[in-house]
Amino acid sequence: MKILIADDDPMQRELLAGFLRKRGHEVFEAADGTSAVQRFEREPIQLALLDHRMPGLTGDEVLARLKAINPLVRAILITAYGAVEMAVRVMKLGADDFLEKPVDLGQLIDKIERLEQDLAVADDVVEVTEALTETPWPIAIIGSSPAMRETLSMARRLADSPWSVLIQGETGTGKELFARLIHQLSPRCAAPFVALNCAAIPDTLFESELFGHEKGAFTGAERAHRGCFERASGGTLFLDEVGELSPALQSKLLRALQEKRINRVGGERDIAVDTRVLAATNRDLRALSTGGEFREDLYFRLKVLDIRLPPLRQRREDIPALVEHFVARDAPRPIQLAPETLDFLMRYDYPGNVRELEHIIQRSLTLARSPVLHPRDLPEEVTRNQGADSGQLRERLDAMERALLVEALEHSDGVQTQAAERLGISERVLRYKMGKYGLQRSDGQSS
Ligand SMILES: Nc1ncnc2c1ncn2[C@@H]1O[C@H](COP(=O)(O)OP(=O)(O)OP(=O)(O)O)[C@@H](O)[C@H]1O
Ligand SMILES: [Mg+2]
Known part of the structure; x- marks a missing residue:
């Protein structure tokens, strides 16, 4: 990481610089605020360690100037012991963190490592958004999944x-x-x-x-x-x-x-x-x-x-943006979607994919009677199928639960205390569930 240290105390500066260089960082030093800003203008510095009290420009003034040059710069402010209030004020100005004197080197390393991770993530985000915004698509295509x-x-x-x-x-x-x-x-x-x-x-x-x-x-x-x-x-x-x-x-x-x-x-x-x-x-x-x-x-x-x-049902994340796109394009007058309406649209399977969604929206917009699109304005197949879907989910969860019970009971040779423990539930709940799924008790009784 490229780090700038600005401190008017040469001993303190050399101590930090030497320590950080040994750990593989590239370090630039400045003895006052003005030369810190000059250094920053010439070098692609990612992190600034700023002493708060320096002759000329103070640490928070330096920070404001660095941010003006590169808003993505990270900064840690070094303050006199007990100057926490000052540190809070400066963090509002955009410092990422502060350290009190005398600087605890272990803490410093922790903070730098955390910033490095942040930076790695931020780099990715910048790259991705650049790629996406740099050249706009020549035709309206929705798809962020x-x-x-x-x-x-x-x-x-x-x-x-x-x-x-x-x-x-x-x-x-x-x-x-x-x-x-x-x-x-x-x-x-x-x-x-x-x-x-x-x-x-x-x-x-x-x-x-x-x-x-x-x-x-x-x-x-x-x-x-x-x-x-x-x-x-x-x-x-x-x-x-x-x-x-x-x-x-x-x-x-x-x-x-x-x-x-x-x-x-x-x-x-x-x-x-x-x-x-x-x-x-x-x-x-x-x-x-x-x-x-x-x-x-x-x-x-x-x-x-x-x-x-990919079929639309395999990229449901795209549905809200597609809906918004079709509504904006086709609504004859301003209209809003009730949250339940979007819910239904998110869960439907769309055998006809995006074209079907497009037609559903066009049809519903034409037939809607109020400025809010309600589920009752959607075609029947969209709302009807969903009951069946959630029913299927319930059935499948039940089948899974039953299978887990059987397995646990087999593993513990039918000893319910052990089976319950395996499953992380109480014996009472286990007995209730065995009853629900018609499972035999080990003593041969059916509950
Ligand atoms: N990602 C998308 N963003 C916006 N609109 C889309 C998107 N995908 C499809 N559409 C719209 O959905 C409709 C169907 O798209 P298109 O005609 O390209 O599908 P297709 O795969 O050729 O269908 P078919 O197999 O029936 O010929 C079109 O009106 C198109 O504009
Ligand atoms: Mg086609």
């Missing part, structure tokens, strides 16, 4: 690369949102983002959607048409529900990815494209490829990089 933070930082890292990304996750987890985010963060952000849903278009039309067609390629093709691949050239093509592609189209997509060239339907010439493909699926593409329904080589082409979005 550890799982989402991890996924967001992954998105940031893979955005720069030219490779395909396979985005996997249950329905409504935000796959398309992430595809847009990756595009926005990538060097291609100024070029188009084109989204194509592989499940929504019949096979015959799909090839032309993807690769385009020439005039007269088929009946009705009155003029040439550029497909998504071409339109997204220089930018990003998002293939949603890629697991639904027919085998014929899978081969054509694979070729386009490998050769970076496409062929319009009815076209003679190859057209070079520079399109980055992001693909999404809520099916298990790996299983599909093992089962032969999806080309394995295409699967590996698409998932050079991959992102998995």
Whole structure:
């Protein structure tokens, strides 16, 4: 640690400096307040040990100046014996601690070690908040749960690369949102983002959607048409529900990815494209490829990089911020949530993930009759399922408790005194619980 000692008494200063240097600290010395401030301006000092009584600037004045230069500096004030009131006043000014003269070296070390631990934690926090605030996300994405933070930082890292990304996750987890985010963060952000849903278009039309067609390629093709691949050239093509592609189209997509060239339907010439493909699926593409329904080589082409979005029920911490986000965005007039309403929303399982939560909020906002959103304004499935949930919890706790009782009784050969002791409960409570769960007494009686 880099430590500054400011004290006008050379003996005291050398004693402390020598002691701290021996313990591996880097120590700077100053004989008065002014030179202490000058030293501080030049060196990245983390901790200042300040004698309170110095000629010129006093310790608390020095402290105020150091804080003005670097508000994160830590300080310990050294005061004359009995000057505790002064110390209290100075701690209000921002000192972390004080020591009375003569300085007890053991105490000093304790205090320094505690500050070092604090600093380590503070460094982390600063780094994390910097990383988060430095570059704001280009689109509104909520997610401060550890799982989402991890996924967001992954998105940031893979955005720069030219490779395909396979985005996997249950329905409504935000796959398309992430595809847009990756595009926005990538060097291609100024070029188009084109989204194509592989499940929504019949096979015959799909090839032309993807690769385009020439005039007269088929009946009705009155003029040439550029497909998504071409339109997204220089930018990003998002293939949603890629697991639904027919085998014929899978081969054509694979070729386009490998050769970076496409062929319009009815076209003679190859057209070079520079399109980055992001693909999404809520099916298990790996299983599909093992089962032969999806080309394995295409699967590996698409998932050079991959992102998995966790279902909302595995990151409930994100629910309040998502609710707030959707309310702020969609409420037609100011509205507040009753605490019980948020409670229900926190506990619901969301099979449709974030999209379902979004719809629930939109629906409830529309139907709410007062400026407060009550549980009765929520869709029935949100409030209904919860009774069942807590019932399940009760059942499972009971089953666990019964199992623990059985185990304890077995271990003590049915001797209740011992079993009760093992469990840390009284014999009376043990007998009550045995009765509740219908457990046999060792003497053969059932209670
Ligand atoms: N982290 C998030 N923050 C804010 N909004 C989100 C977030 N995740 C999802 N949404 C919103 O939820 C809705 C569903 O997201 P999206 O369409 O990206 O999901 P999806 O995984 O593509 O769903 P599907 O599998 O059904 O196609 C969108 O309106 C999106 O804006
Ligand atoms: Mg989608």
